[in-house]
Amino acid sequence: MPTPARSEAASWSWAFYDWANSAFATVVIAGFFPVFFAQFWAADLTPAESTQWLGYAGSTASLLLVLSAPVLGALADQIGAKKRFLLGFTLLGVLATAALFWLQAGQWQAALALYLAGLLGFFGGNIFNDALITDIAVPEDYERISSRAYALGYLGGGLLFALNVAMVLWPGAFGFADKSQAVQAAFLGVALWWALFSLPLVLFVPESRGAGRHALGSAVRRAFGELWRTFLEVRRLPNTFLFLLAYWFYIDGVDTIVFMAVKYGLDLGFPDSSLMVALLITQFVGFPAALVFGRLGARWGPKPGILLAIGVYAGVVLAATQMSRVEHFYALAVTIGLVQGGIQALSRALFAGLIPAGRTAELFGFYNMVGKFAAVLGPFLVGTTAALTGEPRLSLLPLLGLFLAGALLLWRVDVRAGRADAVMLGDDRQR
Incomplete structure (x- = not known):
């Protein structure tokens, strides 16, 4: 019997969480924090030292998530608490981002600690937001609704980032004394945006009981037991396991770019x-493109759409080796915007259809764990290639191998058989 959550109001409210937290991804991670950290909080450090510490923060956040995501996901399934975990991580991210507003020049250790907390809030919240897709949609709608969420994320993050860029370029017009004050205000604005647009999820997205409710102590013990059983069960789902392996390769290439x-x-x-x-171009092109990919996924299925996006990314890597003018960079930004949201949305939708009901938070913990592990190999290959060749244009070439491996493995995934196996395994667990 369908749950009350499977309504348009619930699916739109769920999608608006992408609108909410994409502000952090765009404004903080990709936009202002790396530059402001080096030029304001860590101005006394050398560029190499500031880059090193930024790298440590990102690696630490990924490692903590890799170690904790599956157990937290299993625990959330045990006590029926996906929303509570999501909101806890959201609160962590919001408070950490807001606190950046009050830091003064030279306080690079505090800035780094808050950035690490913000990353944990952002990545941790995504685990449980991804898992809620099975509560707010039926399998036939996964591609459409997942793509809608990514599209809203690109639009929301892009709009706020455009405003913040204007604030930094013309601080006086917005009442700021200088660019530094404008950037700090941008961090506070991200926190408010993230908190405000998370409210629809709080108010209108019910959560299914899943595996049932248990006392916390019992749930923790059961979660660790379920973690081991999940490893065994994923191996019983050969197409799900094969997809995760394919995802590890191609999303590594995507995230590295x-x-x-x-x-x-x-x-x-x-x-x-x-x-x-x-x-900005990537953000605003990504909005309609993610919607288009959702329609393609609904018509063709998610697998062909992902394979198409992988092919485009391979072309981007080859084209980047010939880049010589900023106009070329703009052209590649448009191209990436056309497929970036689509490959992420269809991957989430495909995985949701390949897992049994009742353990979505736990399994999406594995899904996100795979994604975070993937954030290691690609940058290492790019950095090593750049160091060995001394030519930046060649540094992205190793990513072709990641995209090729991902495409070949994904080609072997039998989606129909995988979905049937997931349903059968879910039925077996309910007996």
Whole structure:
């Protein structure tokens, strides 16, 4: 029997969480924090030292998430608390981001600690938000609703980022004394935006009971037991396991391009302002493109749509080796915007259809764990290639291997059989 959560009001409210937290991804992670950290809070450090500490913060957040995500997901399933975990991580991210507003120049340790907390809030919240898709949609709507959420994320993050860029370029017009004050106000604005637009999820997204409610102590013990059983069960779902392996390869390539694009442009000598414009282009192109990919996924199925996006990314890597003008960078920003939201949305939708009901938070914990593990290999390959060749244009070439491996593994995934196996396993657990 369908749950009351499977309504348009619930699905739109769920999708608006992407609108809410994408402000952190765009404004803080990709936009202002790395530059402001180096130029304001850590101005006394060398560029190499500030980059090193930023890298440590990102790696620490990924490692903590990798270690905790499956257990937290299992615990949330045991006590029926996906929303509560999501809101807890959201609160952590909101408070950490808001606190950046009050830090003074030179307080780089405090800034780094708050950034780490913000990353944990952002990535941790995504685990439980992803898991709620099975509570607010039926399988036939996963592609459409997941794509809608990513589209709203691109639009919301892009709108706020555009406002913040204007604030930094013309601080006096917005009543700020200087650019530094404008950037700090942008961090506070992200926190308020994130909190405000999370309210629809709080108010209108019910949560199914899942595996049932248990006392906390008992639930923790059961969660660790379920973690081991999840490893065994994923191996009983060969197509789900194969998809996760494919996802590990191709999302590594996607995330590496996202995180290295601005640095790549700087290495080629493009001005900061042009790189900010390129980031805005990606955001606003990504909004309609994610919606289009949702329709393609609903018509063709998510697997062909993902394979198409992987092919486009491979083309982007090859084109980047020939880049010489900032106009080329803009063109690649448009191309990435066309597929970035689509590949993320369809991957989430495909995985949701390949897992049994009742353990979605736990399994999406694994899904996000795979994604965070993937954030290690790609940057290492890019950095090593750049160091060995001394040529930035060649540094992205190893990503072709990641995209090729991901495409070949995904090609072997039998989606229909995988969904049938997931349903059968879910029925077996209910008996």
